[in-house]
Amino acid sequence: MSYDFKHSEKKWQNKWAESQLSHFDVNKVNSSEDKYYILTMFPYPSGDQLHMGHWYQYAPVDSWARFQQMKGKKVFQPMGFDAFGLPAENYAIKQGGHPDTYTDRNVTKMIQQYKEMGVSYDWNFQINTSKPEYYKWTQWLFLQLYKSGLAYQRHAPVNWCPQCQTVLANEQVHGGGCERCDTTVIQKDLKQWFFSITKYADKLLSNIDSLDWPHKTKMMQKNWIGKSEGANIEFAIDGQQDKITVFTTRPDTIYGVTYVVFAPEHHLVPQITRPEYKGAVEQYIKKTLEITELDRISDQKEKSGVFTGSYAINPMTNEKIPIWISDYVLCTYGTGIVMAVPAHDQRDYEFAKKFNLNIKHVIHPQEQQHDFNDCAYTEAGVAINSGPYSGMNSEEMIKKLSDDLKAKGIGGPTVNFRLRDWLISRQRYWGTPIPIIYCPKCGTVPIPEKDLPVKLPFDVDFRPSGESPLKRCNEFLHTKCPTCGAAAKREVDTMDTFVCSSWYFLRFPNANNSSEAFSSKITNKMLPVDKYIGGPEHACMHLLYARFINMVLKDLGYIDFEEPFPSLVHQGLVLGNDGQKMSKSKGNAVSPDTYVDQYGSDTLRLYLMFGFNYIDGGPWDDGGVKAICRFVNKTDNFFEENTELLKQKFESYSYLLPENRNKLDSKDKSLLYVFNNSIKRAEFDTERFQFNTAIARYMELANELSNYLAAPRSEHANEIIHHVLSNFIILLAPFAPHFAEEWWEKIGNNKSVFTQSWPNYNESLMVLDEISMAVMINGKLRDQITVAAEADENTILSIAKTNKKVESAITGKTIVKHIFVPKKLINLIIK
Numbered sequence: 001m002s003y004d005f006k007h008s009e010k011k012w013q014n015k016w017a018e019s020q021l022s023h024f025d026v027n028k029v030n031s032s033e034d035k036y037y038i039l040t041m042f043p044y045p046s047g048d049q050l051h052m053g054h055w056y057q058y059a060p061v062d063s064w065a066r067f068q069q070m071k072g073k074k075v076f077q078p079m080g081f082d083a084f085g086l087p088a089e090n091y092a093i094k095q096g097g098h099p100d101t102y103t104d105r106n107v108t109k110m111i112q113q114y115k116e117m118g119v120s121y122d123w124n125f126q127i128n129t130s131k132p133e134y135y136k137w138t139q140w141l142f143l144q145l146y147k148s149g150l151a152y153q154r155h156a157p158v159n160w161c162p163q164c165q166t167v168l169a170n171e172q173v174h175g176g177g178c179e180r181c182d183t184t185v186i187q188k189d190l191k192q193w194f195f196s197i198t199k200y201a202d203k204l205l206s207n208i209d210s211l212d213w214p215h216k217t218k219m220m221q222k223n224w225i226g227k228s229e230g231a232n233i234e235f236a237i238d239g240q241q242d243k244i245t246v247f248t249t250r251p252d253t254i255y256g257v258t259y260v261v262f263a264p265e266h267h268l269v270p271q272i273t274r275p276e277y278k279g280a281v282e283q284y285i286k287k288t289l290e291i292t293e294l295d296r297i298s299d300q301k302e303k304s305g306v307f308t309g310s311y312a313i314n315p316m317t318n319e320k321i322p323i324w325i326s327d328y329v330l331c332t333y334g335t336g337i338v339m340a341v342p343a344h345d346q347r348d349y350e351f352a353k354k355f356n357l358n359i360k361h362v363i364h365p366q367e368q369q370h371d372f373n374d375c376a377y378t379e380a381g382v383a384i385n386s387g388p389y390s391g392m393n394s395e396e397m398i399k400k401l402s403d404d405l406k407a408k409g410i411g412g413p414t415v416n417f418r419l420r421d422w423l424i425s426r427q428r429y430w431g432t433p434i435p436i437i438y439c440p441k442c443g444t445v446p447i448p449e450k451d452l453p454v455k456l457p458f459d460v461d462f463r464p465s466g467e468s469p470l471k472r473c474n475e476f477l478h479t480k481c482p483t484c485g486a487a488a489k490r491e492v493d494t495m496d497t498f499v500c501s502s503w504y505f506l507r508f509p510n511a512n513n514s515s516e517a518f519s520s521k522i523t524n525k526m527l528p529v530d531k532y533i534g535g536p537e538h539a540c541m542h543l544l545y546a547r548f549i550n551m552v553l554k555d556l557g558y559i560d561f562e563e564p565f566p567s568l569v570h571q572g573l574v575l576g577n578d579g580q581k582m583s584k585s586k587g588n589a590v591s592p593d594t595y596v597d598q599y600g601s602d603t604l605r606l607y608l609m610f611g612f613n614y615i616d617g618g619p620w621d622d623g624g625v626k627a628i629c630r631f632v633n634k635t636d637n638f639f640e641e642n643t644e645l646l647k648q649k650f651e652s653y654s655y656l657l658p659e660n661r662n663k664l665d666s667k668d669k670s671l672l673y674v675f676n677n678s679i680k681r682a683e684f685d686t687e688r689f690q691f692n693t694a695i696a697r698y699m700e701l702a703n704e705l706s707n708y709l710a711a712p713r714s715e716h717a718n719e720i721i722h723h724v725l726s727n728f729i730i731l732l733a734p735f736a737p738h739f740a741e742e743w744w745e746k747i748g749n750n751k752s753v754f755t756q757s758w759p760n761y762n763e764s765l766m767v768l769d770e771i772s773m774a775v776m777i778n779g780k781l782r783d784q785i786t787v788a789a790e791a792d793e794n795t796i797l798s799i800a801k802t803n804k805k806v807e808s809a810i811t812g813k814t815i816v817k818h819i820f821v822p823k824k825l826i827n828l829i830i831k
């Protein structure tokens with residue numbers, strides 16, 4: 001008989017909910033060390049329910065959480081919904097309804113799917129960022145930043161489609177054109193709100209080394225912050241009062257400067273442009289507005305620019321050098337002005353070649369030859385043609401020159417960051433309203449905290465138009481100034497949804513607090529998050545914003561920890577069976593609901609954990625699902641056939657007594673070896689999110705059990721079977737929660753299997769002889785594996801298949817047969 005998952009999954013989902021199995025009591029936590037806060041990035045309830053990618057992200061983490069709980073940790077695992085934002089708004093536009101209605105409907109459906117997954121979330125701590133109970137506090141957060149001078153307004157460009165008369169998000173611009181009409185998108189200046197994340201650039205950077213995060217993510221975040229050390233140098237302008245300042249990382253090349261370049265939108269451009277060049281310059285500036293920043297800095301793009309008619313004076317040589325404008329210089333980095341050294345900077349080199357400007361070689365390569373007809377020499381070297389600095393190496397000269405510039409009052413060492421301040425204004429409807437009022441008398445007035453939330457009105461025409469939809473809502477727009485009572489207007493932009501998710505981890509333990517965003521007392525003992533899990537695509541945005549907000553709240557005295565996520569894991573991506581990203585349009589998507597229906601929730605979960613390396617992801621394989629199904633049925637048979645035995649109560653197991661050890665025969669020893677080894681290795685692997693190898697141990701144990709149960713019984717067999725099988729249920733519990741719970745009850749327990757501790761392994765039963773065997777693929781040696789001397793062919797085959805080197809060689813291939821030479825080798829023939 002095969003396991004009746006339909007019956008038992010429903011039954012346990014209901015029982016767990018009734019008995020509040022996952023109930024977490026914040027009051028029982030004494031300190032930050034006394035809890036284990038596991039958080040998986042919350043989903044957007046924007047489209048169509050949970051898909052396979054969601055299942056892959058959440059189900060294994062839930063198993064990990066259940067495992068930690070059985071290991072004795074006080075696990076806190078909440079879940080919520082990141083409900084504001086463009087995807088939900090666009091979905092509503094497409095479906096012709098209201099985003100609030102869709103959000104509610106999708107949230108309900110997703111919670112039902114989460115329950116079918118069998119997750120152990122405590123839903124009492126649920127949050128939904130689009131509800132006033134939550135966004136009231138997002139507004140409160142804005143006010144804290146505003147009060148401390150970290151929220152400010154300035155003009156900044158937005159993507160603008162002149163045809164649709166609308167602002168576009170970056171993801172709505174495709175190859176420079178509008179997503180709907182393909183008109184070339186231009187940059188338009190709007191007054192917008194920013195958070196001063198750059199004030200925290202240094203701390204955000206220096207703390208990274210202390211984080212237990214994937215190396216690549218740390219590097220990405222470091223590069224994103226982009227600390228760059230160099231110097232500012234002042235240049236005079238020929239015939240003008242004003243001085244200009246350039247930022248350079250190579251002050252040692254100053255004697256090689258042959259021209260200066262301004263960013264086209266630099267505010268001094270109109271002033272320095274000579275009248276006869278005005279027409280050309282203005283035309284060029286207009287053209288620049290049509291190009292995205294990414295294209296501007298691309299090294300593929302052919303250099304362009306125009307001369308302004310003005311000249312700057314090189315402070316070291318007093319030479320007159322021409323001033324140009326070009327789009328390869330960005331207005332928002334450094335000072336927006338560059339001293340160009342074509343001999344030693346490739347972009348300058350290309351520009352100089354194109355416009356026939358001088359190339360002056362001032363840094364000589366120390367060892368290798370360099371052909372200046374080919375490209376710039378961009379490495380360090382020895383200064384030549386550099387006045388008193390000639391003969392110094394780059395490093396020496398940079399130090400000396402920076403000091404000299406400082407002494408002369410015309411520059412000095414500077415640090416620049418690539419990181420920009422965080423633009424939080426969105427000209428969209430479905431987001432948190434910014435709690436600001438504009439009064440004709442008092443100017444910009446923050447809304448008093450007692451008046452929060454500023455509610456997002458429901459009846460608004462939110463289809464895209466030239467301006468923020470809230471501007472068209474008179475009841476919202478018109479209000480009274482909270483300071484003087486005069487007629488005033490509200491800010492009509494909403495906040496970037498990354499603001500909602502920049503503090504949600506603080507809210508979870510305080511989810512039901514209606515008088516504060518969070519209580520400091522509770523937050524300081526419930527945080528930081530002990531393990532944070534989510535996609536690597538968040539490396540530079542969400543993970544940086546959240547760290548920033550956390551640091552601000554610490555500096556404001558609300559919390560006492562600086563880093564919200566000291567330990568981070570990224571899950572991989574489940575691909576379609578064709579190896580492509582799963583998507584409906586490609587027809588390679590599989591629906592979790594179908595598999596839950598056909599094979600059961602536990603089987604799907606086990607497949608996702610066994611069929612992939614969690615961190616790497618990989619392609620979907622229906623064959624893998626069927627194999628897991630067989631494994632579940634096989635273990636089910638063990639329990640079924642031994643139910644009567646398992647119902648017996650053993651005070652202790654006498655086979656464990658030292659005086660009985662010599663009564664164990666070789667089959668006993670072999671089973672006990674695999675059993676204890678499974679506990680040990682599954683624990684080790686699970687701890688590291690290596691679920692696939694953990695489950696492979698269970699398969700090994702199942703094979704061993706098959707042999708053992710089929711063979712004649714030894715003196716202690718009953719005890720041993722009882723011990724191994726009842727513990728097998730416990731071992732399976734985190735990974736197949738319904739299945740384990742069902743069997744735990746069937747063998748006569750009235751408390752949940754999740755009240756059990758993770759079993760201890762017995763080192764003294766793991767001294768079985770081990771031998772080393774060769775694993776070959778198509779006759780070629782791949783690796784050596786260590787196996788129990790008495791392990792049988794099937795066991796060895798499954799160990800061989802889960803070997804890392806073998807695994808990567810056989811993915812996507814089929815094993816047509818294998819050749820087994822006992823105690824020597826196993827050779828897999830694959831096609």
Ligand code: ANZ
Pocket residue numbers: 228247248249250253263328329330331332333334335336337338339340341343344345378416
């Ligand atoms: C002269 C020079 C000579 C430069 C040389 C480089 C090599 P990072 O490392 O990214 O900070 N630069 C400065 N401001 C710029 C802007 N707003 N837009 C585009 N480029 C800008 O790069 C700093 C270097 O990039 C600066 O050093 C400057 O060119 C350029 F042999 O100055 B350098």
Ligand code: ZN
Pocket residue numbers: 439440441442443481482483484485486
């Ligand atoms: Zn006023």
